[in-house]
Amino acid sequence: MSVKKSNIKDISKVTGLSVSTISRVLNGKAKQYRISEKTQEIVFKVAEELDYVPNQVARNLKLGKTKTIALIVPSLSNPFFANMAAQVSIELQKTGYITLISDSNENEEIEREELTQIVSRNVDGILISPCGNYGDHIDRVRSLGIPLVCFDRYYANLEIPYVSTDNFWGASEGARYLVEHGHKRIACIQGSKQSVPNEVRRKGFEEVMKQKGISDFTVTGSEFTVQNGYTETLLLLQKLVKPTAIFSFSNTIALGCIKALKEFDLRIPEDISLLTFDNHPYLDYLSVPLTSIAQPVNDICKIAIKLLFSLINKEELSTNQVLLRPKIILRKSVNSIS
Amino acid sequence: MSVKKSNIKDISKVTGLSVSTISRVLNGKAKQYRISEKTQEIVFKVAEELDYVPNQVARNLKLGKTKTIALIVPSLSNPFFANMAAQVSIELQKTGYITLISDSNENEEIEREELTQIVSRNVDGILISPCGNYGDHIDRVRSLGIPLVCFDRYYANLEIPYVSTDNFWGASEGARYLVEHGHKRIACIQGSKQSVPNEVRRKGFEEVMKQKGISDFTVTGSEFTVQNGYTETLLLLQKLVKPTAIFSFSNTIALGCIKALKEFDLRIPEDISLLTFDNHPYLDYLSVPLTSIAQPVNDICKIAIKLLFSLINKEELSTNQVLLRPKIILRKSVNSIS
DNA sequence: TTGAAAGCGCTAACAT
DNA sequence: ATGTTAGCGCTTTCAA
Numbered sequence: 028m029s030v031k032k033s034n035i036k037d038i039s040k041v042t043g044l045s046v047s048t049i050s051r052v053l054n055g056k057a058k059q060y061r062i063s064e065k066t067q068e069i070v071f072k073v074a075e076e077l078d079y080v081p082n083q084v085a086r087n088l089k090l091g092k093t094k095t096i097a098l099i100v101p102s103l104s105n106p107f108f109a110n111m112a113a114q115v116s117i118e119l120q121k122t123g124y125i126t127l128i129s130d131s132n133e134n135e136e137i138e139r140e141e142l143t144q145i146v147s148r149n150v151d152g153i154l155i156s157p158c159g160n161y162g163d164h165i166d167r168v169r170s171l172g173i174p175l176v177c178f179d180r181y182y183a184n185l186e187i188p189y190v191s192t193d194n195f196w197g198a199s200e201g202a203r204y205l206v207e208h209g210h211k212r213i214a215c216i217q218g219s220k221q222s223v224p225n226e227v228r229r230k231g232f233e234e235v236m237k238q239k240g241i242s243d244f245t246v247t248g249s250e251f252t253v254q255n256g257y258t259e260t261l262l263l264l265q266k267l268v269k270p271t272a273i274f275s276f277s278n279t280i281a282l283g284c285i286k287a288l289k290e291f292d293l294r295i296p297e298d299i300s301l302l303t304f305d306n307h308p309y310l311d312y313l314s315v316p317l318t319s320i321a322q323p324v325n326d327i328c329k330i331a332i333k334l335l336f337s338l339i340n341k342e343e344l345s346t347n348q349v350l351l352r353p354k355i356i357l358r359k360s361v362n363s364i365s
Numbered sequence: 366m367s368v369k370k371s372n373i374k375d376i377s378k379v380t381g382l383s384v385s386t387i388s389r390v391l392n393g394k395a396k397q398y399r400i401s402e403k404t405q406e407i408v409f410k411v412a413e414e415l416d417y418v419p420n421q422v423a424r425n426l427k428l429g430k431t432k433t434i435a436l437i438v439p440s441l442s443n444p445f446f447a448n449m450a451a452q453v454s455i456e457l458q459k460t461g462y463i464t465l466i467s468d469s470n471e472n473e474e475i476e477r478e479e480l481t482q483i484v485s486r487n488v489d490g491i492l493i494s495p496c497g498n499y500g501d502h503i504d505r506v507r508s509l510g511i512p513l514v515c516f517d518r519y520y521a522n523l524e525i526p527y528v529s530t531d532n533f534w535g536a537s538e539g540a541r542y543l544v545e546h547g548h549k550r551i552a553c554i555q556g557s558k559q560s561v562p563n564e565v566r567r568k569g570f571e572e573v574m575k576q577k578g579i580s581d582f583t584v585t586g587s588e589f590t591v592q593n594g595y596t597e598t599l600l601l602l603q604k605l606v607k608p609t610a611i612f613s614f615s616n617t618i619a620l621g622c623i624k625a626l627k628e629f630d631l632r633i634p635e636d637i638s639l640l641t642f643d644n645h646p647y648l649d650y651l652s653v654p655l656t657s658i659a660q661p662v663n664d665i666c667k668i669a670i671k672l673l674f675s676l677i678n679k680e681e682l683s684t685n686q687v688l689l690r691p692k693i694i695l696r697k698s699v700n701s702i703s
Numbered sequence: 704t705t706g707a708a709a710g711c712g713c714t715a716a717c718a719t
Numbered sequence: 720a721t722g723t724t725a726g727c728g729c730t731t732t733c734a735a
Contacts, residue, residue: 031509031510032484032509078505078509080481080484080485081485082426082485082487083482083485083486083487084422084425084426084431084486084487085426087422088420088422088423088426093422102451103441103447103448103450103451103454104447104448104451104452106444106447109441109442109444109447109450109451110441110442112441112447112450112466112468113440113441113442113447113468114442116441116466116467116468117468117470120467120468120475120478120479125465125467125479125482125483125486126465126466126467127463127464127465127466128450128454128464128465128466129454129458129463129464130450130451130454130455130458132455137458140458141458141463143418144421144463145463146370146418147418147419147420147421148421148422148463149420149421149422167416171370171416172369253646282646282647282650285650286649286650289650308591308620309620309647311624312620312623312624312651312652313650313651313652314650314651314652314653315652
C-alpha cells in the first residue's frame, strides 16, 4: 500500500465547495470571510472523514515559512547538549514550532553539510553550537538573511548573535576557589582548543594563576571527551610530583579523570582534588559528589530562543551577544590543603 | 534584510539556458541527457556565483519525498534516549537523510500533536518510542501507508513493526541472578506501568519469583524517573523488614535509589544490593559500579533503521517484530548473602 | 458568502 | 543536446 493522503481538492470534490473555501475554513478564517456555519460544519466533517492532514510542504512552499527551527549540536551523546536539545525542543513545540535536530558529531565537515541541508529546507531559524574554529559557513548562512543564533560555542570575532556562559568569569572563579583552598600545583585538562569557550576558560584560568603567583600549573588535553580526561589524567599521574588539584573543563573530561584516579587508587579529594565545568544530575551520585561550575543551561536556551524569535520577527535587538554567569555548586571533591 | 535565495529560474535567466537544463545539470543527470561540458560548467559557475541552494521544499512537493526521517522519543533528557537519538541521527545522515527529532516529554497528548505535525510534513519514515498505552494514533499513521517502526517501547497487540529488548528474558535473568545470590526479599521498582517493556519486565520478574518459591517480593513505582526511584526507595526503607535487594527497571530509577540509600547511610552492596536495567557510561563512575542489564542499544537502532528502510523501499519483511537479548554487565552492586 | 486562478520552485514527460 | 509545460497542494488576490 502506498501513502495516499487526502487533500483539500478531495474535500472540495466531496463537499462540492471550492478549494479556497476549504482552505479558509481549515485555517480558521471562516468568520473573516463570513463563511456560513453549516458550510464550516460540512468542511470539518468531511475533513475528519477523509483523515485529512494538511500538507505542510505545499503550505511552506506557498508561504515561504516552515515553522521549523533547526538545532545543531556537536554531540547528542554529551548529556550537556542532550539536555539543551530536550529543552529547546519542548520550548519550541509550545510555540507551534517543530525542531530539526542535527548532531554534527564534533565534525566540521558534517556540520557544513547539515547546514546546507537545513538551509535548503527553508527552516525559519537556526540554533547552533558550532564545532569548528572557522565560522565562515555560518556567517554565510546569516548573511543570507536566515535568522541564526549561536549558543554555548560561538565566534567572538563575527557578528553572529550568541548566548553562552561567561566562561572567563567561571574559570577564574574556579581557579580562585582552588587557590584559596591552598592548592599550588594545579593541572587543568581542557577540551577542544579551537572552541571559544575552551579558549576563554583557559585564559581565565591562566590569568588567575598569574595573579596569584602560581607557576606550577599545566594545561593539557584537546577534547571534550571521557577518553581525553582519562588519558590526560594518566599522563599527569606519571609525573614525579603530582598536582594536588585537577581542573576539568567538562563533565565528560571529569568522568575520565575519575576513572583514571580510581585505577591509581587515588581518592578524591583526599589524594587529589577535582573541580569541573558543567553540572549534571548524575554528578550528585558519583563516588564523590563533584564540585562543579554549573552553566545556566536553562537560561541559555531560553535567551537563545528569544533572540532567535526577535530575529525572525525582525525586531531590533539591543544586545545580541549575551554571556551569563555560571555558579559554583559546592559538593565534596575539593579539599583544603595547607 | 530579508531572505532572498536564488533559484533555478535566476540561473536560467543569467545563463540563458532553460530551467530544465539547469535542473538536470544540478541533479547530476548531465550525461544521461548528453548535456555539453561547457554548458555544465556555465551552470555550475553561475549557481556558485548566485549562492544557489536548492529549495528542498519545492523539490519535496514535486517528488513526494522529503529525505527526512522523524524520530520521536519520550525524553531526550534521559541519557538512554539521547544516546539513541545521537546514533540514529548520525547513522541516517550517512545515508543522506536528515532527522527530525521530537521529544514527547512522556506526554501522550504532545506525542499525538507531534505525530500530526510530522505526518503533515511528509517525512519518509518514522521511528518512535511511544509513551502511552494506546497505539491507535500510531496505527492510524501506519495504516496511512507511512513507514513506521517502534523501538524500545511498542505495542504487542498491534501490527506495528518494532525492535526492542527481550525484556522478559532480561528481567528473568536479573531476577534469577539475585535469587542465586541468596536474596529472598526483593523489591522491584518499576517505571511507567503502561509501557510494554515495563509490563514485560514485571512479568519476567514475577515469573521467576514464583518459580523460585519466593513470596517476599514487592513491585512498586510508576515512572522511569529519578524522582520515582528516590520516593519508592524511601518508602521501602520505612519498612520494618527491609529488602536485601532492589531491582530497578531503569538507570534513572537506579539513581533515585542510590540517592535515597545514601541518605539513609546504607551501603551498596553491603547493606542492600542493587541491580538495574539500562547500561550507561556513567554507571562505571558511580560510588558503586552498578551491575546492570545492558540493552543492545546499538543493535536496536541499527535494526530499527534497517526495518524502516525496508518499509520505505517496499521490500518484504520476513520478521518485523524483533526482540534482542540484553546482557548482564557484572559490576559491584550485588552481594552474595547466605 | 463563495469561487477561479495564479503562483511558490522544482521535476519530468513530452517536445524538438 | 536543450526547451516547454504541467502539476505537486496550498494560499490568496481578485472577482462575483
